[in-house]
Amino acid sequence: MxxxxxxxxxxxxxxxxxxxxxxxxxxxxxxxxxxxxxxxxxxxxxxxxxxxxxxxxxxxxxxxxxxxxxxxxxxxxxxxxxxxxxxxxxxxxxxxxxxxxxxxxxxxxxxxxxxxxxxxxxxxxxxxxxxxxxxxxxxxxxxxxxxxxxxxxxxxxxxxxxxxxxxxxxxxxxxxxxxxxxxxxxxxxxxxxxxxxxxxxxxxxxxxxxxxxxxxxxxxxxxETGTGVCHTFVDVSADLQMAQTIAFNAKVSRPAVCNAMETLLVHAKAADQFLPPMLEQFHQAGVELRGCPVTQRHHRAVKPATQADWATEYSDYILSVKVVSGLEEALEHIAKYSTKHSEAIVTSDYGNALRFQQEVDAACVYVNASTRFSDGFEFGLGAEIGISTQKLHARGPxxxxxxxxxxxxxxxxxxxx
Missing domain, CATH: 3.40.605.10 (Aldehyde Dehydrogenase; Chain A, domain 1)
Structure with a gap:
């Protein structure tokens, strides 16, 4: 033809x-x-x-x-x-x-x-x-x-x-x-x-x-639109129940869409309390877990994460999890692996929230909300033709x-x- x-x-x-x-x-x-x-x-x-x-x-x-x-x-x-x-x-x-x-x-x-x-x-x-x-x-x-x-x-x-x-x-x-x-x-x-x-x-x-x-x-x-290696960072000051609800929604509600979370980052001082119930909830939902060595110690089902996992948009029931020393390491990880789509922090620290929103280079940057809201309908646009991850001529939904x-x-x- x-x-x-x-x-x-x-x-x-x-x-x-x-x-x-x-x-x-x-x-x-x-x-x-x-x-x-x-x-x-x-x-x-x-x-x-x-x-x-x-x-x-x-x-x-x-x-x-x-x-x-x-x-x-x-x-x-x-x-x-x-x-x-x-x-x-x-x-x-x-x-x-x-x-x-x-x-x-x-x-x-x-x-x-x-x-x-x-x-x-x-x-x-x-x-x-x-x-x-x-x-x-x-x-x-x-x-x-x-x-x-x-x-x-x-x-x-x-x-x-x-x-x-x-x-x-x-x-x-x-x-x-x-x-x-x-x-x-x-x-x-x-x-x-x-x-x-x-x-x-x-x-x-x-x-x-x-x-x-x-x-x-x-x-x-x-x-350029779409590719979403989206992160959620759970800060040490986060309301952990809120964080669990947000993270679960960001991954499981519709894992195949570009605004779904692909990597969960957790502050080291929150890991012992947050990760066991969070990982178990993901496991019960059928999510394959891949994590750093510290994450692996918190649940039997966590497989070792490879370097490629941090850069992968799974679009599936697969999640990468990493324990980080704090906000600085979380920001560095996101800067390295983000596709500039949607990133979130769960925190009660106003200064950390402000710094996260100012420093993260992404079209949509959230504080205490799921990345799943990156959507034209949710933003009041009626619908969307895509989510731009570039800066010229449009950005975001x-x-x-x-x-x-x-x-x-x-x-x-x-x-x-």
Whole structure:
């Protein structure tokens, strides 16, 4: 198959759609989002039937349980996707916002105005909800989008995009505002990464391998997202019951997502009291424990941690645990192994909390809360297109404004230079 020709055609259509969408009113976009939400609910049966096919194929390939959980859809998850679109519809439209400006001494009126990015390319793995989040956020922010989901979710994504495209068209949105690359051939990704003429930015969302491939091979600008080697540090002054609750939630609630904790750091003076019940709770929950020699002495199930463990995003029921001498060593460990996603401290010491938040270089830095809150919905963004772990042009959960740029609009009365 000539992927370059197919993608060029999609890119041309997306460019046309983006140019038209940039001038669509906020009211019309909001109406379309509500229509898409309604269509998702009314087509729940068809979407679930497609998802069953994906789930059966994934089980046949022995995909791990946590990854199956990311792939699985049910009525509640489809309702949540629809609700996310409704929340996006109620958010202020960023397009046309005047960010700054004023009149120059020569009489020129210069305004800095928020505008869409244009065409957004999304490359992501087996999470069908990303299809809806990306389409909704891009539509609201005036961007056309080209989606390339993982092969595990091909049936689900095809069904969902069909519903979205039909509903958008019936709501008088420009044709081709949302398109799916409906092939599982990985060569399509390589072709997509070279479409500078048509795609303005590519956002990869998935595991470290996918993100590394996109960053290293794309000639289209990339917003790096996702990889989460997230830490929780239990300080000596921590409320240990609170710490146990936070750490358990950060690891076990959904271990396959990027905001799940992968390494637990514990102050040496809190280890004797904190680790035995904490490790036992993890063990009872089926978490494989890998730890430093001190951690191993606190529970029989702890296996020796290797150097590679500290740098690994498991996305599974596996946890690395290390006892550290104090805040200084915790900060050094995080600085060495963090992927700059989400980091947390549990402490009652205001000075340590402040220092942790100031010194840790990550998109989201928590005091006495679970890293699992790193999420656009939880941050009040309605939904997210990803969590950026870089510093240009966006950082952290990416909502509507992260999908915009700006331009200067200048008005004069015949001025020349």
């Amino acid at each position: 000539d992927f370059q020709a197919e993608l060029k055609q999609k890119g041309e259509r997306a460019k046309i759609a983006a140019r038209k969408l940039a001038t669509v009113s906020a009211a019309a976009k909001n109406q379309a989002l509500q229509a898409i939400a309604d269509a998702l609910l009314s087509n729940t049966a068809a979407i679930l039937a497609a998802n069953v096919l994906d789930m059966e194929a994934a089980k046949g390939r022995n995909i791990p349980g946590p990854l199956l959980d990311r792939l699985k859809l049910d009525e509640a998850r489809i309702k949540a996707m629809a609700e996310g679109l409704r929340q996006v519809a109620f958010l202020p439209d960023p397009i046309g916002e005047v960010l700054s400006g004023g009149k120059r001494p020569n009489g020129l009126l210069i305004q800095k105005v928020r505008v869409p990015l244009g065409v957004v390319g999304m490359i992501y793995e087996a999470r069908p909800n990303v299809t809806v989040d990306a389409a909704g956020l891009c539509l609201k922010s005036g961007n056309a989008t080209i989606l390339r989901g993982g092969s595990e979710a091909i049936q689900s994504n095809t069904a969902i995009v069909q519903v979205i495209a039909d509903a958008a068209r019936q709501a008088d949105m420009p044709a081709d505002v949302v398109q799916l690359i409906a092939t599982t051939d990985r060569e399509a990704v390589n072709a997509m990464l070279k479409l500078n003429e048509y795609i303005d930015v590519i956002i990869p969302r998935g595991g470290a391998g996918l993100i590394k491939t996109v960053v290293h091979n794309s000639t289209v600008p990339v917003i 990416m909502g509507l404004t992260a999908l915009t740029s700006f331009k200067y609009m200048i008005s004069g009365q015949g001025q020349i230079r």
